[in-house]
Every structure is written in C-alpha cells, then in structure tokens.
Amino acid sequence: AQSVTQPDIHITVSEGASLELRCNYSYGATPYLFWYVQSPGQGLQLLLKYFSGDTLVQGIKGFEAEFKRSQSSFNLRKPSVHWSDAAEYFCAVGRGFNKFYFGSGTKLNVKP
Amino acid sequence: NAGVTQTPKFQVLKTGQSMTLQCAQDMNHNSMYWYRQDPGMGLRLIYYSASEGTTDKGEVPNGYNVSRLNKREFSLRLESAAPSQTSVYFCASSDVFGQGIFQPQHFGDGTRLSIL
Numbered sequence: 549a550q551s552v553t554q555p556d557i558h559i560t561v562s563e564g565a566s567l568e569l570r571c572n573y574s575y576g577a578t579p580y581l582f583w584y585v586q587s588p589g590q591g592l593q594l595l596l597k598y599f600s601g602d603t604l605v606q607g608i609k610g611f612e613a614e615f616k617r618s619q620s621s622f623n624l625r626k627p628s629v630h631w632s633d634a635a636e637y638f639c640a641v642g643r644g645f646n647k648f649y650f651g652s653g654t655k656l657n658v659k660p
Numbered sequence: 661n662a663g664v665t666q667t668p669k670f671q672v673l674k675t676g677q678s679m680t681l682q683c684a685q686d687m688n689h690n691s692m693y694w695y696r697q698d699p700g701m702g703l704r705l706i707y708y709s710a711s712e713g714t715t716d717k718g719e720v721p722n723g724y725n726v727s728r729l730n731k732r733e734f735s736l737r738l739e740s741a742a743p744s745q746t747s748v749y750f751c752a753s754s755d756v757f758g759q760g761i762f763q764p765q766h767f768g769d770g771t772r773l774s775i776l
Contacts, residue, residue: 557700582764591664591750591767592703638702647718648693648765650702 552641554651561629562659569624569654571639580642581622583613586653587635595637598622609633634658662686664768666751672774673741681736681771683751691754692734693718693765694726696747703750709734741775748772 553572584592596607603615613624639651667682695703705718709728725737752765
C-alpha cells in the first residue's frame with residue numbers, strides 16, 4: 549500500500565527556534581518528494597521538491613529538506629522560525645503518471 | 661498573474677441539489693486535478709485529467725463527475741449532493757513531460773462547500 553505519514557498533527561515552536569517536521573513514506577523505489585505549505589484560506593504553495601541527486605534540497609522561505617533512503621524519510625527543516633511561518637505543512641509523494649499522495653498535514657503554531 | 665482560478669469560493673447546498681465547480685488555469689499546463697481536503701486526512705485526489713480530452717478516477721471518485729472542457733478548464737460536478745461531500749475542494753494543474761517525470765502542481769485557493 550502507498551502511504552505518506554506525517555506523525556505530528558500539531559507542533560508549537562517559539563519564534564527564532566529551529567524547526568523539523570517529519571515525513572515518512574512507504575514505497576519500494578525512490579519516489580518524487582515534495583513539501584507544500586498552506587496558509588489559512590489559501591491553496592497549497594510548493595516549498596521544495598526532491599527528484600534525485602543531492603539528498604539535501606533547498607526551498608523557498610529558508611526551508612530545506614533531507615531525503616534519507618534508509619529511513620524512508622523526507623523531513624523539513626528551518627534554522628530559525630518566523631511568526632509568518634505559522635501554517636499547515638503537507639508532505640507529498642509522486643508516483644505513476646503525475647499522481648500525488650499527500651500526508652495528513654502538520655499544523656505549525658509559532659509563539660512570540 | 662492569475663495561475664489557477666476556482667469559482668465559486670463558497671457555496672451552501674441542500675442535500676440532493678446539483679452543482680458544478682469551475683476551475684481555469686492560464687499557465688498552459690497539460691494536466692489538471694481535483695482534490696478534496698478534509699480535516700486530518702490531507703488532500704485526496706478525486707479525478708484528474710492528464711491531458712485535454714482525457715479524464716481518470718483518483719482515490720475518491722464516487723459521487724462526482726468531471727469535464728475537461730478545453731486545455732484551460734476542468735470542472736467538477738456533484739449530481740446529487742450529500743452531507744458527506746461537505747469539504748474544501750482544490751483544483752490544481754501541472755505540466756507533464758512523460759510518465760514518471762513529475763512537475764510540481766499549482767493550486768487554486770479552494771472552494772468551501774457545505775451540504776446541509
């Protein structure tokens with residue numbers, strides 16, 4: 549079965565603290581991996597993607613993610629969180645003919 | 661700089677009513693998608709259209725129909741709305757360069773649909 553797991557439903561961090569959001573997937577081969585962010589009342593915006601090559605990928609807004617094949621993980625990180633980063637974050641996996649499977653999301657709250 | 665435009669943004673229906681959600685993209689993308697988003701379940705694919713003239717079922721197609729009117733437009737129809745279809749619906753588009761060669765999807769702002 550195909551699945552994308554985001555084990556943390558809610559996370560709260562203080563402004564300026566570091567952030568790591570977890571994502572695990574279950575597939576046999578290396579999938580195409582994405583992180584999206586959704587602000588309240590908005591659609592999803594692509595933060596970054598991993599197709600192949602360097603396992604550490606840089607995205608927009610200071611985010612990065614690391615693909616670890618041995619752990620089937622693609623965790624999202626940011627060294628210093630800003631209040632504007634409060635949003636919901638979705639990990640997604642691409643398989644087949646441009647079909648995406650999304651995790652259930654992690655809501656990030658940022659304390660001042 | 662419109663990207664993906666969905667109409668309407670909000671709608672309330674009564675059980676049994678029909679409705680069509682509209683989606684248009686101005687990025688000349690080949691592929692278009694309809695998702696529903698429910699709390700704690702992420703986004704689930706309802707239908708997609710890999711290219712103009714084709715449509716295919718996604719994970720949760722029951723109760724829905726779609727039409728790829730032309731390259732720009734992809735509509736989603738609820739023939740007889742049910743309370744279980746209360747959700748936020750997102751349209752997305754992407755370019756495709758062949759099977760297994762992914763391009764990121766671009767999303768609209770969503771349609772919030774409530775069925776009483």
